[in-house]
Amino acid sequence: MSATAETGTGTFGHPALFYRGAAEYLAGTVPFVRDGLAAGEPVAVAVPGANLELIERELGADAARVRLLDMTVAGRNPGRIIPGVLRAFADSHPGKPARIIGEPIWAARSAVEYPACAQHEALINLAFSGRDATILCPYDADALAPDVLADAEATHPVLIDGTGQRSSPAFDPTGLIERYNQPLPVPSGAFELDGTTDLAAARALAHVRAAACGLAEDRLGDVEMVVTELLSNSVEHGSGSGTVRFWGGDGEFVCEVHDRGRLTDPLAGRHPASPYQPRGRGLLLVNHLADLVRLHTGEGGTTFRAYFRA
Template sequence: MTAPTAEPFVHPALFYRGEEEYVAGTVPFVREGLEAGEPVAVAVPGPQLDVLRAALGDAAADVRLVDMTQAGRNPARIIPRVLRVFADSHPKKRVRIIGEPIWPDRTGLEYPACAQHEALINYAFEGRDATILCPYDAEGLSEQALTDAYATHPVVISGGRQRSSPSYAPEHVVERYNQPLTTPAGAEGRAFGADELPMARYFVVEQAKRFGLSGVRLEDLALVAAELTTNSVVHGGGAGTVHMWAEGGQVVCEVRDQGRLKDPLAGRRPSPPAQPGGRGLLLVNYLTDLVRVHTGPDGTVIRCYVDR
């Protein structure tokens, strides 16, 4: 995988320090889009959304406003469920989007998925008439997050000045955060093949209940387990193992098999309505609060986190 060309897609990172710089870097971007007749969406954390709503005044009514802490809780669903759904609803127009998927309260567990998301935007929108501006809190985020922003964005705006990134290499970020995932020693596990699929799903549900999951969230995880275990049988060598454990306030379901994910955008492309199948990983991303993936010559691990 090589870095995509930038045009006609434009993907700048905005480094801001404080509310004044945030407003100065985002509000003109929105107003310019509206004046040009471009559909505009803003997907940022709730507090920042309030700031922009107030700064835009009446113009906010013409902007699609999205709380990223909810819509982007799982970074793997931001491309299909936030960015692409907006762009695809305006197929004949250039769209303008502000997307802030990384904020200081993101955990170290979430960050690798966030960095990969920012890298994969460049491939998901290659050739599209779109501009996606990604704000970065230069005071609140780690040095690593800012360094990665240079690698995932071809253009960086800082202090009111715009320049080409000297280290743009999104493919390196995708690979760097393709980190091995070690199953905890105390996790309960089951091996499965085609004949054991019902047993594997029953195991997931019973373990999830034991860890306090119930209601719709339990139903979501049951569906996720069904998709992942079926994928292992169909695409992952005919068998796999599933492990379950509790971690903080989350229930974790992990499926391992001998397959290899060759498409880094698997599960991040909206499926055409007429297409039969092909929605398994997309559904997994929609229904969970975090998905971590490691794939390589020895197989694939998909680890899903669901809030209790």
């Protein structure tokens, strides 16, 4: 079972690997890595820690030539993966066809996280359109639910499993992005600042509320920064003001900002930013600092929701 066959060169390839057990996992990933190394291509592997150990052990000395990342850390927030993992690696090797294994969905992902994971997989196709790269995405066919595997068929044009390789007749990343673009219900008891432009007040309240929810002191600054950036984005690019909400407990804090504008760029917050870029990095920073970011946009406005965990 080869993950390299028919993925193409000089264009973007995005196959899904449906594996059952460690033997199929290694058969689908390690040849993909070694073929890239043999061709002189830069190779990165970003998968959950246990699978990372499997690949590293199987590669032996070749592992030193591969960028290895634990996706449970680097991709804790799915919104961070495109700019902080995939594009960060590909862009650091200009003029070369990057080869990456990215496994952003695993069985322990929560129901709250999953929609952002599925949308991330769909957005990869937009972020790398026309780029010279191949990103192989493994899916544990034994541990993941059937609807997760069905979504993978919608986000990947090529499917690989123990029987071989085939094109996906269900490939429709744009449709999947919209299908998971659902309103985000607000729990009862959420504290709300309605239609505000007061960044200082929102920041101060975020600090107090996050501390009351049990967040560590070193995370409170992250919360303040995220609330500031989200509200600033609503003031500058949304409807001129934003409704800020806070809630949480048991070591988790959630903040969201809603405005009446509509987001038109599906990759907002996922575009890499140059260190010399004076503006346009606010949503990128939000994705970097939060443990999870959920988004809904439509005729009724746009909501960004950021989660922080102890």
